[in-house]
Amino acid sequence: MRLTPAGALVLVAFSVPVAIELRTLFGIFGVALPLASVVVFEAVLLAAIAVAYVASSDSDADAAAKH
Amino acid sequence: MSTDTEGESLARREPDTARPEPERPYGYVVGSAPDGVERELSHDEFDPVGTLTLIFAYFVILVVMWVFMYFVEFLGRGLTVVG
Amino acid sequence: MEIHAYEKLWLGAALLLIVGFIGTVAFGAVGAGVDMIDDDGGTVDPGALDQHPKFGDPGVYQSGPNEYDVYVVAQQFQFQPGTAEAIEVPVDSTVTFHVTSADVIHGFEVVGTNANTMAIPGQVSTFTVETDEVRDHGIVCNEYCGSAHHAMEGTVKVVPDDEFNATDGGA
Amino acid sequence: MATFVDRYPEEASVVKACLTVAFVSLGIGAFFGLVQALHRTGVVRLFSSVDYYTVLTAHGVLLALVFTIFFLLGLFTWAITRSLERPLPNIRLTWAWVGLAQAGTVATAAAILAGFVPDIGVSADVLFTFYAPMKAHPLFYAGLAMFIVGTWLAGADWFLAYREWRKDNPDERIPLQTFMVLTTMLMWYLATIGVAVEVVVFLLPWSFGIVETVNPLLTRTLFWFFGHPVVYFWLMPAYLMWYTILPKLAGGRLFSDPLARVVFVLFLLLSTPVGIHHQYLDPGIAEGFKFIAMTNTMFLLLPSLLTAFTVVASMEHGARQRGGEGRLRWLGALPWRDPAFTGMALAGLMFAAGGFSGMINAGMNINYLIHNTLWVPGHFHLTVGTAVALTMMAGSYWLVPQLTGRKLYSRPIGLAQVVLWFVGMVFMSNAMHRAGLAGVPRRTAEPQYNSFDFTTTMGSIEELQLQIAVGGTLLFVSVVLFSFNMLASAIEDPVETPVDDRLPAPLSGADGSPRVLDNLRLWTAIAVVLVVLAYTLPLASIVQDAGLFGNVPGVPMLIGNFVESLAGVIA
Missing domain, CATH: 2.60.40.420 (Cupredoxins -  blue copper proteins)
Structure with a gap:
């Protein structure tokens, strides 16, 4: 499955509530996460999306010959 | 008027990927997602299992959050109104 | 009128949710004794x-x-x-x-x-x-x-x- | 193939006139929103906190009433014309209601904005709920009344169009979009009885000085008689787009037409007998009435929960037709590059979150937790502020080219705009909900107090303030991008096919569904009975308590009055 630029953008947007609500989720179980952990978590998510995007556009370059 | 357009509009309602393209502006045309249709799925061929998955996840989130909000956040607070 | 089996399932779950909410509030009023301004x-x-x-x-x-x-x-x-x-x-x-x-x-x-x-x-x-x-x-x-x-x-x-x-x- | 403007040029002009008012209000209202977000968080305070309430009133009225309802007027005119496939019966009547609603808007806006210039002596800093005995200038109420009458005439216009169509098509099912417009308008007629009585019988004579006093609980109850269904009046245009346009944008077809009809009928029946849930913490209303309002409200969740399924299933249908596979991988096959699609999908996602905070609001006793705190605006910025507003903006990317015959100026800017709105709203509404749980009140210029500090369960108040300010800024930038894109689109060259405006038929059509669904008389009658059941006794007891016109004199919202009362507090 190819990750389009638009798809990557929407994933980035979606990562924001996931990161923000991370503390709520841990809060339910009584764990108070510091703000820094949210920032780190969001950075990891963004890196993962970037990797997925680069990887899929590389494989797309191979597949492009077919189209 | 309405009978004139009737036939045209019925045709318009059907997704028609083989339709010859009229003059279109350069670039992506908003609303042209149906051009990417690879197969037609009728009501009986279509099983919305993805929707069921998503909506079940939503259901679980709703229940957990409701219980948390009602029994922890609300009933757990001081100065509850008792009369 | 065709209603898909999954949709019927969801209809049931939604009704359950609604009844559950009303039940919780009724419990709060009767069981936990939370009274409303009236x-x-x-x-x-x-x-x-x-x-x-x-x-x-x-x-x-x-x-x-x-x-x-x-x-x-x-x-x-x-x-x-x-x-x-x-x-x-x-x-x-x-x-x-x-x-x-x-x-x-x-x-x-x-x-x-x-x-x-x-x-x-x-x-x-x-x-x-x-x-x-x-x-x-x-x-x-x-x-x-x-x-x-x-x-x-x-x-x-x-x-x-x-x-x-x-x-x-x-x- | 010709688009809407080529087939119905007059109607297209009407829709454009309505959308222009909507977008201008959106621009001004969003600017005021930015000013507020920066002011109440203490980041930048451009003016005194007294003027904050003028800004807040303008923000609420321009966005919640003018932007949403003018967009609705345009969208419904488009939908009626398109789905009945005929021009409106009397275009002069059409222009008359457009003019009346616009004149009312100008009058109301003038009364509010005059509050910035105290010398004029006109002010309406009463917020969009205008609770008596806070008294605005008569111009405010008169404008409001004109605006409401304008919407009534618009509904009459659409019913006339339907009647003409029915004459030619005696046995056909009502086209789905027309069905949605008509049921929404029936709900609106029923709901606006409350505000019409409030404004015309009580507030207008009182603001002119003909009547001396009001019964504040009565006018407040009449306001909420209208104030909750108005929420659905905002939401129904979004639902119309989710049901009839979004499936097509996803490359699919609506999953079920009959269920869409059931949903709109449920909204007609249940939207109005629920208003008392805004008054859970009001004295003078018995707990039993509050419980009844809650039960109705909770059942009102049903049509929205059904919508969630039908709309997501319709998107999934599109994704699978476009080659999507798997349990969740099909999400990647959706046309995310289309701003109209992406905007509506993100709006729907936020509505799911807003639905949850709404369930808390609707719970009778749990309402103590969040009543009148920042949680409440946090909630409705997800619902009206995103589910409705973002769907309207996204829908415009698809709708406006049909009205102008010109293509959208920039798809990438459109996409960035809707994503930015989503991110901005995540920041802002999340922080608002959380601050509300800490007890931070809504509707205040400076939520910083001398005698105590707010305590949060997670993070700090400063962090929440910052999130609100950042979110508000992103939202404003998003509106700037939207306005720019719309303006730039208006000067594109006309082209033959600026947009793909085909709407496919639903997967499960109306034909197999019971005909009783289309019996609008029956549903209206049941809706009236439900309202009578829910409201007769509470209203009777309120009137019995303090009389029809009450015993509370008005308190004009004028700056002069403020200086005096401030002097009183200091002395």
Whole structure:
């Protein structure tokens, strides 16, 4: 499955509530996460999306010959 | 008027990927997602299992959050109104 | 009319959810004993609050052993008592608030607690709470009431029994 | 192939006139929103906190009433014309209601904005709920009344169009979009009785000085009689787009037409007998009435929960037709590059979150937790502020080219705009909900108090303030991008096919569904009975308590009055 630029953008947007609500989720179980952990978590998510995007556009370059 | 357009509009309602393209502006045309249709799925061929998955996840989130909000956040607070 | 099996399933789940919500609230009302603000506070003439036996001299009144009534008048832009002098009530007592407004609609919210009501001119909001912890609470007006609305605040002090000064009508 | 403007040029002009008012209001209202977000968080305070309430009133009225309802007027005119496939019966009547609603808007806006210039002596800093005995200038109420009458005439216009169509098509099912417009308008007629009585019988004579006093609980109850269904009046245009346009944008077809009809009928029946749930913490209303309002409200969740399924299933249908596979991988096959699609999908996602906070609001006793705190605006910025507003903006990317015959100026800017709105709203509404749980009140210029500090369970108040300010800024930038894109689109060259405006038929059509669904008389009658049941006794007891016209004199919202009362507080 190819990750389009638009798809990557929407994933980035979606990562924001996931990161923000991370503390709520841990809060339910009584764990108070510091703000820094949210920032780190969001950075990891963004890196993962970037990797997925680069990887899929590389494989797309191979597949492009077919189209 | 309405009978004139009737036939045209019925045709318009059907997704028609083989339709010859009229003059279109350069670039992506908003609303042209149906051009990417690879197969037609009728009501009986279509099983919305993805929707069921998503909506079940939503259901679980709703229940957990409701219980948390009602029994922890609300009933757990001081100065509850008792009369 | 074709309704997909999954959609029927979801319809059932949605109804279950709704009944569950209503059930929880009913449990809160009956089981946990959370009472709503309702019409038992009666009405007053907002133009003649100074002639009212209690709102004429608003404050804390003892009504029984460990039972107190607090009369509060909300007006632009203060609570009386609450703003100029704090409302003082003893810990481990049952306190009934009677809140009304002398001019426009105000809110009366004891910050961070469930004590929260509207103050409507002509109507008296009555609600009872139990004080179980010595601490100070803030009060805010949480309904827009005019241009200095943001300055309308006050304090409720829950004090130890021996520090409480039960002067009739005063805090 | 010709688009809407070529087939119905007059109607297209009407729709454009309505959308223009909507977008201008959106721009001004969003600017005021930015000003507020920066002011109440203490980041930048450009003016005194007294003027904050003028800004807040303008923000609420321009966005919640003018932007949403003018967009609705345009969208419904488009939908009626398109789905009945005929021009409106009397275009002069159409222009008359457009003019009346616009004149009312100008009058109301003038009364509010005059509050910035105290010398004029006109002011309406009463917020969009205008609770008596806060008294605005008569111009405010008169404008409001004109605006409402304008919407009534618009509904009459659409019913006339339907009647003409029915004459030619005696046995056909009502086209789905027309069905949605008509049921929504029936709900609106029923709901606006409350505000019409409030404004015309009580507030207008009182603001002119003909009547001396009001019964504040009565006018407040009449306001909420209208004030909750108006929420659905905002939401129904979004639902119309989700049901009839979004499936097509996803490359699929609507999953079920009959269920869409059931949903709109449920909204007609249940939208109005629920208003008392805004008054859970009001004195003078018995707990039993509050419980009844809650039960109705909770059942009102049903049509929205059904919508969630039908709309997501319709998107999934599109994704699978476009080659999507798997349990969740099909999400990647959706046309995310289309701003119209992406905007509506993100709006729907936020509505799911807003639905949850709405369930808390609707719970009778749990309402103590969040009543009048920042949680409440946090909630409705997800619902009206995103589910409705973002769907309207996204829908415009698809709709406006049909009205102008010009293509959208920039698809990438459109995409960035809707994503930015989503991110901005995540920041802002999340922080608002959380601050509300800490007890921070809504509707205040300075939520910083002298005698106490707010305590949060997680993080700090400063952090929440910052999130609100950042979110508000992103939202404003998003509106700037939207306005720019719309303006730039208006000067593109006309082209033959600026947009793909085909709407495919639903997977499960109306034909197999019971005909009783289309019996509008029956549903209206049941809706009226439900309202009578829910409201007769509470209204009777409120009137019995304090009289029809009450005993509370007005308190004009004027700056002069403020100076005096401030002097009183200091003294």
